[in-house]
Amino acid sequence: MVQKTLVGPFKQILTMNNLPDKGPIKDNQLEIIEGGGILIEDEIIAAVYEKKQFDEERKHYKKKSGDKSYFKVEKDAVLVPGFIDSHTHMIYAGSRAKDYARRNAGESYLDIARKGGGILSTVKKTREASFKQLKQLLFERGLTHIKCGITTTEVKSGYGLDLENELKTLRVIKNLKESRSLIPELIPTCLSAHVKPAEFETHEEYLNYILKEILPIIKEEKLSNRVDIFIEEGAFTPEISLKFLETAKKMGFKITVHADQFSTGGSEVAAKVGAISADHLEASGETEFSLLKQGNVIATVLPGASMGLGMHYAPARRMLDAGLCVVIASDWNPGTAPMGDLLIQAAVLGANQKLSIAETLSAITNRAAMALDLNDRGIIKPGYLADFIAFPCSDHEDIFYNQGVLRPNQIWRKGTRII
Ligand SMILES: N=CN[C@@H](CCC(=O)O)C(=O)O
CATH class of the missing domain: 2.30.40.10 (Urease, subunit C, domain 1)
Structure with a gap:
């Protein structure tokens, strides 16, 4: 009935x-x-x-x-x-409060990463954490999200960086998605290509490992139909990212990318490969806007990362005026965006960038649904x-x-x- x-x-x-x-x-x-x-x-x-x-x-x-x-x-x-948060890294163990203190004392994000802090320090803690511990952590973060009004949350892997641990995190997301209704609906994304783990000599070697060993199992177990990559100095170059994404796309995955956070190059890859969205874009300018526009790529801005890093916001106003679809997401992660509060971030970005109420609200509702290719919400x-x-x-x-x-x-x- x-x-x-x-x-x-x-x-x-x-x-x-x-x-x-x-x-x-x-x-x-x-x-x-x-x-x-x-x-x-x-x-x-x-x-x-x-x-x-x-x-x-x-x-x-x-x-x-x-x-x-x-x-x-x-x-x-x-x-x-209900709000839709289309970019988060909410499944992780440990804290990066020490990185935050070091950044505030003058060291840069990329320098801290080179010296053993950064993403790889979260990878160590996440590998040590059990399925049960990660499930509890993600559940608690999901409760925080729902209280802020978020009813759909994208969650990326990317702190496992080997077959066992990437599968562990994606299986936790799937398990929680299927068993809980008190938290937002979770949309999983494979970000095994977050950075190169120490076990691999070259970036190409690691990306081939993802394509051959990790993605086929993700497909088989239906753990995710989305693939992401961090295109940046210290992560993956535009050239090898493009090859990787083209193969992932041929395997049937939808594509999203971390682009132009500190340096440009990512937007061009996003446009060439036909990504659904390019996320970050703090370093983007008119050239990148027109590439994204031609490629019909959604521009997702992440004010929480700018707040966490103490840097300028992505130029959302200019992106809208250039005719782009602009989405706002929280980027909740332990390194650059520990706050995870989409409502505060959207409100503050809106004031800073002179976005109309309609543009800000749309960026976390109907346009955010488009960034996840969801046409039912x-x-x-x-x-x-x-x-x-x-x-x-x-x-x-x-x-x-x-x-x-x-x-x-x-x-x-x-x-x-x-x-
Ligand atoms: N930029 C790459 N990934 C995250 C940061 C992850 C981390 O520092 O742990 C981001 O979107 O900001």
């Missing part, structure tokens, strides 16, 4: 429907329904009602009668789609997943104005109210 629930009335519903996929968005393009409500059928939005229709529907519903229930919401509530619309969140305020402008301090107090994930 289909479980039907009528939810509302909401002071405002921001549907994020009918917005452009790319380029600037004006606030007056937002569809805002005042006093309306939602009909949920199992996991799906069955109807979005305007006030008049909602008041009519409501008469037919009695709380918990038969197969229908009516869920009356708190007085002032603004409903938006990110918009409040019939047929879409009933993933939505409500903030205790009477006007949507209060959400980013409060810069992350105002939290959603009602969260539905796949039709179930979980907070």
